[in-house]
Amino acid sequence: MTDIFVKNGFVLTMTGEGVGMIEDGAVAIVGNEIVAVGKTGDLVKEYGEAERVFDAKGKAVLPGFVDAHVHTSNTIKRGMGQDVPEIEWMLKTAAPFTPYTTPEHSIKGTALGVLEEIMSGTTCIGEIGGDMAPVAERVFAPSGVRAQLSNTINEIGPGSRPDARKPYIFFEDVGERKLREAIDLIDTWHGAVGGRITCMFSPHAADMMSGEMLLRVKEEANSRGMMSHIHVAQGGREAIQIDLRFGTTTVRYLDGIGFLDDTIIAAHCHQTTDEEVGILADRGVRYVSCPASIGIIDGITPPLALYLQLGGKSAAIGSDQANGNNSHNMLVEMKVAALLNKTRHRDPTVLPAWKMLRIATIEGAETIGLGDSIGSLEPGKKADLILLNLKVPHMTPVLSRPVRNIAPNIVYSARGDEVETVIIDGKVVMENREILTMDEAKVIEEAQKAAEEVCNAATEDYMNADSHLAKMARRGLL
Numbered sequence: 001m002t003d004i005f006v007k008n009g010f011v012l013t014m015t016g017e018g019v020g021m022i023e024d025g026a027v028a029i030v031g032n033e034i035v036a037v038g039k040t041g042d043l044v045k046e047y048g049e050a051e052r053v054f055d056a057k058g059k060a061v062l063p064g065f066v067d068a069h070v071h072t073s074n075t076i077k078r079g080m081g082q083d084v085p086e087i088e089w090m091l092k093t094a095a096p097f098t099p100y101t102t103p104e105h106s107i108k109g110t111a112l113g114v115l116e117e118i119m120s121g122t123t124c125i126g127e128i129g130g131d132m133a134p135v136a137e138r139v140f141a142p143s144g145v146r147a148q149l150s151n152t153i154n155e156i157g158p159g160s161r162p163d164a165r166k167p168y169i170f171f172e173d174v175g176e177r178k179l180r181e182a183i184d185l186i187d188t189w190h191g192a193v194g195g196r197i198t199c200m201f202s203p204h205a206a207d208m209m210s211g212e213m214l215l216r217v218k219e220e221a222n223s224r225g226m227m228s229h230i231h232v233a234q235g236g237r238e239a240i241q242i243d244l245r246f247g248t249t250t251v252r253y254l255d256g257i258g259f260l261d262d263t264i265i266a267a268h269c270h271q272t273t274d275e276e277v278g279i280l281a282d283r284g285v286r287y288v289s290c291p292a293s294i295g296i297i298d299g300i301t302p303p304l305a306l307y308l309q310l311g312g313k314s315a316a317i318g319s320d321q322a323n324g325n326n327s328h329n330m331l332v333e334m335k336v337a338a339l340l341n342k343t344r345h346r347d348p349t350v351l352p353a354w355k356m357l358r359i360a361t362i363e364g365a366e367t368i369g370l371g372d373s374i375g376s377l378e379p380g381k382k383a384d385l386i387l388l389n390l391k392v393p394h395m396t397p398v399l400s401r402p403v404r405n406i407a408p409n410i411v412y413s414a415r416g417d418e419v420e421t422v423i424i425d426g427k428v429v430m431e432n433r434e435i436l437t438m439d440e441a442k443v444i445e446e447a448q449k450a451a452e453e454v455c456n457a458a459t460e461d462y463m464n465a466d467s468h469l470a471k472m473a474r475r476g477l478l
């Protein structure tokens with residue numbers, strides 16, 4: 001018996017080289033797996049009598065998006081960290097909140113971020129955070145979303161960063177504890193809830209730990225057949241640190257210690273020369289680009305198109321965090337990625353819509369090591385798919401000739417609220433924009449309360465840090 005049959009849709013399978021469109025297409029699901037994909041007329045006899053039938057006439061059906069690099073706990077700080085110089089972002093807009101943010105606040109932030117993700121069509125989240133175990137239990141598992149979680153490993157403790165222009169002080173015991181906690185997370189959560197949650201290692205960044213610890217984490221990962229997801233060349237703060245310590249750049253330092261290979265997922269990579277992007281591509285490093293976040297925080301377009309032009313094999317995009325992005329919305333992220341890279345290269349042919357859709361689905365899944373199970377609609381893959389309503393003003397008209405305009409309109413016109421139904425691991429998680437696994441109103445209310453608590457407590461520190469944003473607030477410009 002078929003559990004779910006989706007019929008009559010424009011099915012973007014993401015198989016082959018492009019979006020793999022099947023017009024008047026259907027997808028049949030049994031349990032948590034896709035069992036058939038094809039023309040509705042060809043499948044309806046065998047699979048049409050399903051437990052649930054979704055008529056996708058006038059809708060696009062595509063794999064859910066893979067948001068490959070995310071810190072959802074920061075969602076309660078949305079709008080509190082943009083429009084400031086890069087050097088101020090962490091120290092003057094993010095750090096003032098840290099002492100007042102409890103694990104409970106972070107969980108409320110994550111719930112809000114996950115809600116926003118699902119409601120805009122993301123079905124797989126690559127989340128990195130300080131302590132993922134309670135968040136996995138309280139948010140990721142019950143929300144129904146697919147998640148790849150890692151605990152950040154660094155040697156940064158209180159008092160590590162008294163001055164951004166002097167070398168950070170590392171604490172070995174902090175590194176040991178964080179490595180142990182990261183391994184505990186993996187032992188408990190890798191493969192949990194029927195494989196919907198997986199884990200990997202995440203050494204924080206080259207400027208936040210010793211070379212010895214960095215290589216140890218990579219060895220721990222490799223010994224388990226896992227990858228390491230690390231922030232690389234993430235801006236001026238890191239560049240100062242790496243130069244102070246090693247007299248070189250991040251990419252050259254990492255290459256010099258033999259860190260770079262295809263078990264590394266490098267996020268950001270915007271503080272790089274073209275030659276260094278070539279080194280990353282040559283070594284087979286996988287790349288997660290976060291264009292909206294880095295555009296806002298650093299004023300730089302990360303080198304997504306360049307990485308691909310130089311032979312980079314695996315690229316994904318990520319929404320990063322809400323204090324500097326400011327949203328977790330892959331439909332917006334695809335458009336920003338395409339536009340910024342077109343302008344960076346002064347070439348409108350860079351990153352066409354079909355390629356952006358692939359990066360946000362199948363190629364993103366491959367980048368984070370889940371390409372065998374998700375990212376495309378084909379028999380044997382996990383049933384992670386979304387239905388997008390095309391019968392709204394900004395998605396009209398829907399045309400098939402002389403060229404199909406559905407993929408371009410999804411990338412350049414959609415904004416998230418067209419996502420009507422979300423199926424993850426064979427379960428209907430959102431139907432007609434109603435989230436079935438979370439209490440939407442409660443998540444919003446609790447995140448609002450958590451944000452107010454943190455902001456009220458941090459107000460003096462935040463204003464004393466005197467960022468550009470604080471100055472704008474003082475002048476009454478906001």
Ligand SMILES: [Zn+2]
Nearest residue numbers: 071231267320
């Ligand atoms: Zn990050």
